[in-house]
Amino acid sequence: MSSILEVRKLSKYFGGLAAVNQVDLDVVDSEILGLIGPNGAGKTTLFNLISGFFPSTSGKVIFCGRDITNLKAHNTAQLGISRTFQASTLFMKLSALANVFTGCHLGYRTGIWKRVLRMPPALEEENMLKHKAMELLEFMGLASLRDEMAGNLTHGQQRVLGVCVALAANPKLLLLDEPVTGMNPSETLTMVGLIRQIRDDRDITIMLVEHDMKVVMNLCDRIVVLNYGQNIAEGPPAEIRKNKEVIEAYLGKEGAK
């Protein structure tokens, strides 16, 4: 088993506050890794560091054997890291299809002038990418909503569309920030099924932050627990459930007794 992503002693300070402090973790090829921890533990910050939205203070991130520390977000996306956002971040004024089609930005291979001058190979490529976008929508069960404006979709549909847009960038590693938050039980069930399918059918490694313990315990192969920016436990769900430090972090020292 090889690691697709290695995080080594990664730290991020906001002024004097250590949001992420000397975190070490490995994401193994084709696994679903859960990242949990109390509010403010630094989970989203860690996502932002890996995907290049913030520069780190110290430490290293290695993706597929390449040092990607402090690369910009568009560079990490090029290398194959896609992410979703905590709030439903979509192009709200565009249709669902246009959202995914815009997400295919990295799929263009023809030269820029060929595209601007609408030459046949560029048009063919555009059509191919549009088909790819449509296939993705179908895969995620949103095909019937393709012409609906993203802003008019329900919260659950928007979250699914968010994952769909992230998939359009052809990722090897998908970072999902709270994919099922705010969903009703049936939507949650659909989403869990979809996440599993993304891994099984498309062989995409998934790392997710989630507060819904049932989902995390069910879905993840391995779980990493963060508290105060530090990695306090790591292992399969069954182990994490019994880990004393984790229970302490969530319930406090008194609650753990």
Place this chain on the structure above:
Amino acid sequence: MEKPRRTYRFKRIDTHNRKSIGIIVLVVILLLVPAVVHSPYYIHLLIMVGINAALAMTFIFLLRVGLINLSIAAFWGIGAYASAMLTMRLNLPFWLALPAATIITGIVALIVGLLLCRNSGFGFIIPTLAFASVVVLVFGTFDVFGGYVGIVNIPHPEPIVIPLLPLIEFTSKTPYYYLMLFLVAVVVTAFSAFYSASTGRAWRAIGLSSSLAESLGINLFRYRLTAFIIASAVCGLMGSFYAHYYSALVPITFTPFPKTIYCHIFAILGGIAFPFAGPAVGAFILTLTPEFLRIVGEIEPILTGLLVIVLVLFAPGGILGLLSSRQQVAHPSESIDRIGKWIKASLPTSRTDRENRK
């Protein structure tokens, strides 16, 4: 490239037959205008409408990338001065100076953009204002540019020969009118080519949500810079045309207040969701009304201002927004919010600006 497994049918949004017929009719009407309108004064106004419309189109062009540009008039001026310098000092013909001035403006935009395009929001807006003010100062201060008195006697374009047509000499307003139409057509064609290609989608993505765009692999800086260069080069192109048409340049013409603000208003008034028709309609109305209102004399700016306020209050999607339902789909209302916020924020700036000038 992986082959799609299934074939889907997509609505062709870009090309409507009705739309292309409409465009042809419009072009024919525009071409026939000089046959009907004989007054050189009205032809002059229409030429100014064309220039203003093209400048307002560059405003929408950058607005779609999420950038509000306050240096439209400045780049217009750079193109005008560059062209005047090239023809008067280097004796270049107009037909060479026109593309050269466009390229020079583009190069200036590249240098300025390298500094400015890393930011968006106020980090972009305020520096463009600063740059615009500096440009006017430079034109006014240095004798090479004729100082605040300006430059006069800029040569008219050389006569040109087009096969099957008589020799075209730029002695009356009419040839300028056709040249204006040609230049605006070039701008519209270029912009629509960019809009419908992947570049246009990337720009729109940045304008709608820059962080999502970035996470999809779109290089924000590079795309913003490209858009800034293209928009500014178009301003320079119109500037070069203006210099040789008007034959005289004064630095005050190129101040951000009111020229750039007027360019913004043209676009907003016409309808911001319409990248070409919006600026054209807005520029048409606002270039002609002040002239007709001139009868009322001194209070003309008040009436024009009132007209704008009424229209913006009751038709926030612009005049075309009232007539069409399209604004529901492509209406970048965040941009309008941003303009509202910006107008509020810019009030103190403009006041101190005025005080400084006293």
